[in-house]
Amino acid sequence: MIKQVKSKNMKTTRLILVGGFLGAGKTTLLWEATRRITERGKRTGLITNDQTSELVDTALLLRKDVKVAEVSGSCFCCNFNGLIDALKNVRDEANADVIVAEPVGSCTDLSATILQPLKQNLRGELTVSPLSVLADPIRLNDILNGGTAGLHPSAAYIFRKQLEESDLILIGKSDLVSPEELILLKEKVKLHFPDSEVMVVSSLSGEGIDEWLNEVLTRTDAGKRLVEVDYDVYAEGEAVxxxxxxxxxxxxxxxxxxxxxxxxxxxxxxxxxxxxxxxxxxxxxxxxxxxxxxxxxxxxxxxxxxxxxxxxxxxxxxxxxxxxxxxxxxxxxxxxxxxxxxxxxxxxxxxxxxxxxxxxxxxxxxxxxxxxxxx
CATH class of the missing domain: 3.30.70 (Alpha-Beta Plaits)
Known part of the structure; x- marks a missing residue:
């Protein structure tokens, strides 16, 4: 049974979920997003996630004077009530208008296992933003060219499934490639994933972050599609x-x-x-x-x-x-x-x-x- 978040007269909180494979730069983006959301006059909080405790991400974010909760021991989807507890904790302690959450980098199938259950059971209590998936441009380009980005094939499968189920694909670390390469990569992503919107962001330069926030702070079309996931391949991709x-x-x-x-x-x-x-x-x-x-x-x-x-x-x-x-x-x-x-x-x-x-x-x-x- 899902643990309910809402108490009497509690306001609706917006949840921004940012997925993406290990090393994509999610934590840096999340901190920059939180800083900019705060500058817009909204109270914010963060939720990190990992298979075990002692996270660098959590330790770093706690230095930034923002409320952080950690769901450790398993991913959000396998510990859904842990996610609900974290949401309640952040909302109660920070009186958060917006909560930004980062699932484990090797997780996929988030639309079916996180977004849809939240939409189904917490309507009126939580406004869920479109699922954003952040991708490293070097790995992304290799994956789209049919490679594995140096990953085990089953791990590369997870990378691709994350992109396939996304509502918004964010090409991050734009400073790593030339403007011409970035234009070509963006067009290539659109061809491969026509149902997802594609944006370019850089936590280093700030490029595209406000434009992305304008989308996820106003839209409610979260989890527009479900994808078929082979859980045998998925399990192998994590276990390697x-x-x-x-x-x-x-x-x-x-x-x-x-x-x-x-x-x-x-x-x-x-x-x-x-x-x-x-x-x-x-x-x-x-x-x-x-x-x-x-x-x-x-x-x-x-x-x-x-x-x-x-x-x-x-x-x-x-x-x-x-x-x-x-x-x-x-x-x-x-x-x-x-x-x-x-x-x-x-x-x-x-x-x-x-x-x-x-x-x-x-x-x-x-x-x-x-x-x-x-x-």
């Missing part, structure tokens, strides 16, 4: 990735944490490249007091990027999330051995939390078999 989430306290000598972080991520990237292990994403947050640095890897070594600075000190907290096409056991061994090599003997490490797994078969709480109309 080892998932690791860890938080580690580091202490000892005075350390330049920016240099430390770069060496750690570059070393990890080289190791994954050397064994030809496809990377969904590796995210790292290193925090030292009020300072922090973010590292991102979304493929081979050339995709590695960093922003901000953690400064120099004798203590820091490292949060690392990795989704890589190796066994969980191999992933854990690579990460911990690499960390020990980089930190040397003059830094101590204390593992606060560590979870490494391979996701189980998706088992949605609900799966609606037809599109629920909007009244």
């Amino acid at each position: 990735l080892g998932w690791l989430n860890t938080s580690i306290e580091l202490s000892g000598r005075e350390t330049d944490w920016d240099t430390f972080a770069r060496e750690l991520m570059q070393n990890l990237s080289r190791q994954f490249d050397s064994i030809k292990a496809s990377v969904g994403h590796v995210k790292m947050l290193i925090e030292s007091g009020e300072n922090y640095l973010i590292g991102n890897l979304t493929g081979r070594n050339e995709t590695l990027s960093f922003r901000s600075s953690a400064g120099i000190s004798s203590e820091a907290r490292l949060t690392l999330n990795a989704r890589v096409e190796v066994s969980p056991e191999a992933l854990e061994e690579i990460v911990l051995k690499t960390l020990d090599t980089i930190k040397g003997t003059q830094l101590r490490k204390k593992i606060v939390a560590l979870r490494c797994l391979s996701p189980g078969r998706p088992n949605p709480t609900f799966r609606v078999e037809q599109v629920v109309p909007i009244f």
Whole structure:
């Protein structure tokens, strides 16, 4: 049974769901969207989602002075009541007019398992915006050309299904390709997915974000279609990735944490490249007091990027999330051995939390078999 959100005299809240494959840049876009929505005079909140806790995304967003709830342990669709609880929590504590939610990056079939149940059961309590799916332009172009974007074929299947069920396809990271390439890519996306609208956005430059927000803050045509999903292929696409989430306290000598972080991520990237292990994403947050640095890897070594600075000190907290096409056991061994090599003997490490797994078969709480109309 669905847990009801609404209490007496509670206002209607808008939900903006932003999907997209691992490494698409969803968290950065969500924060920028939240900031701009707040500037428009609306109270906002965020919901993150992962197969386990210790999320870089949640830790980072909590630094942004915005209400964040986390649904961990399974995806939104397999823990629908967890999503409802998170919605209630954010709405009650932040008095949110708008909630932006980010499902697990390897999830698809969101229209049937999330949007339709919300429309069906929470009408009048929740206004659901069109489903937006964010895509990295490099991976997107390869997928449309018949490739796998360096992913396992079953993971590439998930990527394509995410696009197929979308109401709005957002081509992100537009700074990675030339304007001419972007025009061609946009036309190619329209040819492959004629039922979805296509927009270009960049969290770095701000391109297209206000135009996208104008759409999702006013429209109610969410989940306009359902797609056929082969759950055997879907399950394999998730299971081929080892998932690791860890938080580690580091202490000892005075350390330049920016240099430390770069060496750690570059070393990890080289190791994954050397064994030809496809990377969904590796995210790292290193925090030292009020300072922090973010590292991102979304493929081979050339995709590695960093922003901000953690400064120099004798203590820091490292949060690392990795989704890589190796066994969980191999992933854990690579990460911990690499960390020990980089930190040397003059830094101590204390593992606060560590979870490494391979996701189980998706088992949605609900799966609606037809599109629920909007009244």
